[in-house]
Amino acid sequence: MLSWALTFFIVAIIAAVLGFSSIAGAAAGIAKILFFIFLVLTLVALVAGAMRGRPPV
Structure with a gap:
């Protein structure tokens, strides 16, 4: 999705x-x-990802 944002940004600049x-x-x-x-x-x-964490070993 970031690549689409960058593509539209470049189109806007041109x-x-x-x-x-x-x-x-x-x-x-x-x-x-x-x-x-x-x-x-x-x-x-x-x-x-931070809330999932790793269980204690």
């Missing part, structure tokens, strides 16, 4: 440089949403 403001805004918005979804899923995975 579109902004070329002057396509509506495409740049849409791509930047999608990249932002995907990045925050990725961030939340990463935090959930980290918390779940």
Whole structure:
């Protein structure tokens, strides 16, 4: 999912440089949403892994 966010971010940068403001805004918005979804899923995975832990040997 992070790769999709980076892809849309690069599309937004290229579109902004070329002057396509509506495409740049849409791509930047999608990249932002995907990045925050990725961030939340990463935090959930980290918390779940920390809570699971290892049983005492």
